[in-house]
Amino acid sequence: MKHGFPIASTLIVFVAAAYFLVPLYATFQFSLQMKRGELSLASYASVLASADFINTLSYSAIASFAAILFGAILVVPTAYWVRLKLQKLRPAVEFLSLLPLIIPPVVLVFGHIRLFGSSSILPLTMTSTGTDILLIVGYVVLSLPYMFRAVDNGMAAIDIATLTEAAESLGASRLRTIVEIIFPNVRSAIVAGAFLTFSISLGEFVLASLLNRPAFGPYMVQLGEDRAYEPAALAILSFALTWILMLLMQLFATRKPNQRLLPRFGTGQSRKLAP
Amino acid sequence: MSFLDLHAINKSFGPNTVVKDFNLSLARGKFVSFLGPSGCGKTTVLRIIAGFENPSSGTIHIDGQDVTGLTASQRKIGMVFQAYALFPNMNAAGNVGFGLKVAGASRDEIEARVAEMLKLVGLLGFEKRFPFELSGGQQQRVALARAIAPRPRMLLLDEPLSALDAKIRVSLRAQIREIQRELGITTVFVTHDQEEALSVSDDIVVMHAGLIEQHGNPFDIYNRPATPFVADFIGQLNTLHAEVAEPSRNMVRIGAAELNVPSLPAIARAGDRVALKLRPESMRLANGHDRGIALSGHVAHASFLGSVVRLGIDLGGGDVVKLDSFNDRQTLPPEVGAPLTITFLVDDIVSTQMANQQRSA
Ligand SMILES: Nc1ncnc2c1ncn2[C@@H]1O[C@H](COP(=O)(O)OP(=O)(O)OP(=O)(O)O)[C@@H](O)[C@H]1O
Ligand SMILES: [Mg+2]
Numbered sequence: 001m002k003h004g005f006p007i008a009s010t011l012i013v014f015v016a017a018a019y020f021l022v023p024l025y026a027t028f029q030f031s032l033q034m035k036r037g038e039l040s041l042a043s044y045a046s047v048l049a050s051a052d053f054i055n056t057l058s059y060s061a062i063a064s065f066a067a068i069l070f071g072a073i074l075v076v077p078t079a080y081w082v083r084l085k086l087q088k089l090r091p092a093v094e095f096l097s098l099l100p101l102i103i104p105p106v107v108l109v110f111g112h113i114r115l116f117g118s119s120s121i122l123p124l125t126m127t128s129t130g131t132d133i134l135l136i137v138g139y140v141v142l143s144l145p146y147m148f149r150a151v152d153n154g155m156a157a158i159d160i161a162t163l164t165e166a167a168e169s170l171g172a173s174r175l176r177t178i179v180e181i182i183f184p185n186v187r188s189a190i191v192a193g194a195f196l197t198f199s200i201s202l203g204e205f206v207l208a209s210l211l212n213r214p215a216f217g218p219y220m221v222q223l224g225e226d227r228a229y230e231p232a233a234l235a236i237l238s239f240a241l242t243w244i245l246m247l248l249m250q251l252f253a254t255r256k257p258n259q260r261l262l263p264r265f266g267t268g269q270s271r272k273l274a275p
Numbered sequence: 276m277s278f279l280d281l282h283a284i285n286k287s288f289g290p291n292t293v294v295k296d297f298n299l300s301l302a303r304g305k306f307v308s309f310l311g312p313s314g315c316g317k318t319t320v321l322r323i324i325a326g327f328e329n330p331s332s333g334t335i336h337i338d339g340q341d342v343t344g345l346t347a348s349q350r351k352i353g354m355v356f357q358a359y360a361l362f363p364n365m366n367a368a369g370n371v372g373f374g375l376k377v378a379g380a381s382r383d384e385i386e387a388r389v390a391e392m393l394k395l396v397g398l399l400g401f402e403k404r405f406p407f408e409l410s411g412g413q414q415q416r417v418a419l420a421r422a423i424a425p426r427p428r429m430l431l432l433d434e435p436l437s438a439l440d441a442k443i444r445v446s447l448r449a450q451i452r453e454i455q456r457e458l459g460i461t462t463v464f465v466t467h468d469q470e471e472a473l474s475v476s477d478d479i480v481v482m483h484a485g486l487i488e489q490h491g492n493p494f495d496i497y498n499r500p501a502t503p504f505v506a507d508f509i510g511q512l513n514t515l516h517a518e519v520a521e522p523s524r525n526m527v528r529i530g531a532a533e534l535n536v537p538s539l540p541a542i543a544r545a546g547d548r549v550a551l552k553l554r555p556e557s558m559r560l561a562n563g564h565d566r567g568i569a570l571s572g573h574v575a576h577a578s579f580l581g582s583v584v585r586l587g588i589d590l591g592g593g594d595v596v597k598l599d600s601f602n603d604r605q606t607l608p609p610e611v612g613a614p615l616t617i618t619f620l621v622d623d624i625v626s627t628q629m630a631n632q633q634r635s636a
Contacts, residue, residue, distance in 0.1 A: 162360040165327055166418075168347040169354040170374035170425060180373075184364035 024239070031232035043233040052219055053234075060208075060216035063132065064201040067139035068194040071147045074140065076190065079151045080182050083160055097148035100141050105206040108138060113210070131211050138207040143197035150196065154189020155182075188252060195249040199242050278303035278461050279324070279429065284333035286319055286485075293319050295485040297333070301478070304459045306452065308472035311482035312508070317465045320482075321431050324463065326350045337428055353422030353460075355432040359414040361406040367393065367417045368402035374425030392420035395454055412443040419451065423458065430455065430462040436471065448475050469509050473497060481505050498625070506552055506626050513558065513596035515551040515570075516630055519543045527551070527627075530591075534568050534621050540629050548630035555597045557623035561616035571616045574609050584608045588615055 034043040047053055082093050100108070112134050116124035124130030160182060167177040183190075208215035220238070224231040277300035286294035294316045301307055309317040322328040324335060326347035334343045342350050361370050371392050372385040380388070393399050396416040406414055415435055422430060432451070436444040452475040455462045466472050472479050473493040481488045481496060481504075488508075489501040500506035517527035517534070522543050525536050536551060543549060561569055572590035579602070586598045586609065598617060609615060 158363060159358060159360065162356055162358060163362060165325075165347065166354065166356065166360040166362070166421075167373070168327075169325060169350075169352060170421070171348050171351070171377045172373070173348060176377065181362055181364070185362070187364075 024236075027232045028236050031229060031236055034229040043229040044237070047223075047230050047233050047237065056214055056216045056219035057202075059214050060202050060204075063136055063139060063213075063215065064198045066136045067143060067201050068197050070136065071140045071143055071197055072151075072190050072194070075144070075147045075151050075193070076183060076186065077178055079148060079155055080160065080178060083152070083155050084164060094148070094152070097144045099144075101145050105138070105142060105204075106210070108141060109207050109210045112138065125211070131213060135207055135211050135213050135215070138211075139197070139201040139204065142204065142207070143193070143200055146196040146200070147193035150189045150193035151186055154186035154192075157189075158185050191252040192249055195245045199245055202241070203238055277301055278305075278338055279463075280334075280336040281320070281324070282334045282336070284320070284323060284330045284335070286316075286323060286328065287331045292331075293485050294323070294330070297485075297487060299480065299487070299490065301461060301463075303338075303461055305477045306455050306462045306464065306475060307478040307480060308464045308466055308476040309480050309482055310466060310469060310472040310509075311488075313467060315482045316485040317467075317482055318433055321433050321463060321465050324429070325352055325354050325431055351425070351428045353425070353427035353430045355415070355418050355422050355430070355435045357434040357437055359406070359411070359418045359438075361414055361418055361421070363406050366403050366405050367398065367409070367420075370406070370417055371420045371424050373421065378425055388424055389420075392424045393417075395423075395457075396420045396450070411439050412447055415439065415447065416450075419454070423454070423460065427460070430460050431465075432462065433465045434467070435464075436466075437468070444471070451475070473509075481508065483508070500625060503626060503628055511555055511597060512552045512625065513555055513598075515553065515590070515594055515596065516592060517549050517551055519545055519547045519549055521545065529568075529570065532568055532570065536621055536624055536627055539627055543629065550628045550630045552625045552628065553596075553619060553623055554625060555599050558596060558598045558617050558619045560598065560600060561618050565618040567618050567620040569616050569618045571614065574611050574613045574615060577608050577611060579608055586615075588617060590617075 031043050032039040032041070034040060034046070078093070082090050086093075113125060114120075116122055116130070116134060118126055124134050163181055163185070164177055167181050172180070203217045203220060204215070205217035205221055207213075209218040209221070220231070220234055223234060279299070279301040281297055281299040284294055284297040285292060297320060309320065311317055319328060323330050326342070326345060326349075330343070334341060336342065337350070337352075362373065365373065368386075368389045371389045375385045375388055389402065390399065393401060396419055398413060398416055398420070401409070401413065401417070404413075406417070409417065415438075419435070435451070436447055439447065448471055451464075464472075464476065473496075476493055478490065479493055479496045480490045483504050489496060489505045491499075491501075496505065497509055500509060506512060515529060517529045517536075519539065520526040520528045520533060522539055522545060525539050527534055527536055527539070527549060539549065559565065570590050572588045574586055575589040575595050576587040578585045582602050583599050584602055586600070587595050588598055589595050596617070
């Protein structure tokens with residue numbers, strides 16, 4: 001059965017698109033108006049020239065990468081074990097992994113400060129390395145809902161129970177099975193979780209500012225208080241960065257196991273299936 | 276001394292006992308099939324042998340060694356799964372070489388063995404292919420090569436062919452059997468396809484509800500079923516109803532014909548109705564110079580299956596028997612309703628049961 005032109009749904013799409021695009025366009029336009037009477041990229045030049053921009057961005061990038069690494073090391077074996085042996089606990093673990101969405105980061109960071117403050121047995125906040133660790137741990141927690149979900153979905157796509165048994169019957173230990181069979185097969189899921197983690201923690205404000213870290217989030221806020229045009233440029237820049245990450249995620253997540261990290265150009269080689 | 280020994284194995288999942296007092300001894304180099312209806316515990320026993328499942332009680336010995344307490348990775352048993360279970364992140368060579376790599380073999384050694392194994396399963400040249408680039412049959416052959424590459428003590432296969440289409444199923448089962456013979460590896464093969472079991476096995480273990488109904492070679496299983504279940508489960512059976520004439524001399528009566536059957540249930544009394552069970556191929560269309568018992572009836576239905584013509588023949592009294600005859604270019608299949616006479620030998624009666632099921636129990 002055919003209907004006429006879907007007016008209502010088209011309208012909804014346009015309204016929704018406008019809701020996102022109009023502010024974005026307004027911000028973009030504003031960011032070009034730093035020089036009176038002409039459109040220029042001066043505000044972008046000003047942002048990129050600032051040493052604080054580079055320093056805070058690289059600090060946050062490193063912290064985010066560390067969070068991804070620890071997150072993966074924590075989440076992959078956990079999700080694996082829960083799927084393999086503790087199926088009944090899966091709803092509970094899933095709920096736990098969602099807690100960071102319910103509990104505000106402020107609560108988390110004050111918990112951190114109380115637990116690891118100057119008078120605790122493990123006074124992590126007293127050193128800058130210790131505080132870095134707290135920040136990274138905080139990022140791991142914040143990204144848990146996304147990381148766990150991505151990895152758990154990745155594991156749903158392969159028959160991990162049978163693959164594990166196959167590896168075991170070939171003499172492999174559990175650790176070896178995880179490292180050589182499970183990890184590589186959920187790699188694209190980990191990458192997906194990793195990019196989400198990255199986009200959350202790169203501009204994160206609450207944890208970084210309350211732990212007093214020189215991170216990108218607090219820098220953006222600071223800039224917003226001090227300047228007029230640069231924050232708009234910064235917003236557009238970080239928006240572009242996020243989109244680039246999303247595109248990369250698509251690229252990596254859909255890779256086949258035998259593809260190279262980057263597509264090989266020029267050789268024109270292709271693989272044919274046997275009849 | 277037997278090679279594989281399962282002694283008094285029981286297995287319960289919660290309140291359900293799915294394997295009951297399972298005893299099995301297998302000689303080295305044998306190919307044995309577990310055959311039985313869905314849910315009878317075939318996979319469970321196989322997984323207990325593999326070490327993926329712990330028995331609730333009982334012991335498992337392989338080659339004289341008690342392996343009951345060993346993990347699957349310590350048992351050195353190759354396993355082939357219904358769903359292939361190839362490692363998706365490795366190519367064929369990586370899959371086949373995995374067990375050797377785990378065992379710490381050198382690169383050269385692995386490479387040589389991988390080539391040898393792929394050659395054995397007819398996939399030389401497929402080293403670089405990933406599982407998603409192989410057909411189901413090819414994947415299963417890689418899985419077989421992977422299982423036997425580390426020279427396991429035994430090979431277990433859990434319905435390895437059921438995901439494949441009919442033609443490949445037949446050719447691959449022959450190939451599996453050939454490879455098994457060549458390597459002389461003791462093998463347990465789980466299937467619910469009786470033709471598969473009959474065609475490849477040295478021995479068949481027929482299982483039902485967690486119990487062994489019969490353990491024997493295919494010829495005996497088919498021709499001398501030990502229990503009514505085995506007789507019914509394996510192959511097809513025709514039922515002829517008869518009336519007991521003289522229990523002491525094993526005499527029964529079908530219409531006017533009196534026949535001396537090989538055996539009668541102990542509880543049979545004169546006048547009781549009994550069911551004689553015969554394989555369809557034991558019955559022939561009368562051609563004028565037959566031995567044995569002749570019964571007449573008419574064709575109830577006829578189907579032409581190509582090489583075989585399958586007739587249903589109504590012998591009256593509610594008995595409709597199946598009868599297969601080979602296609603003959605010169606002779607048209609009989610028409611429905613045509614009168615026919617069939618003959619059989621009393622020695623071909625597989626079993627005689629009380630017609631009333633309650634009384635035979
Ligand atoms: N992990 C388990 N937990 C609970 N019950 C189980 C478990 N595994 C198997 N069972 C039960 O044990 C019985 C035997 O199962 P099993 O898988 O051994 O049957 P099978 O003979 O292999 O059947 P199929 O031909 O369908 O594969 C079934 O009733 C099944 O429901
Ligand atoms: Mg099974």
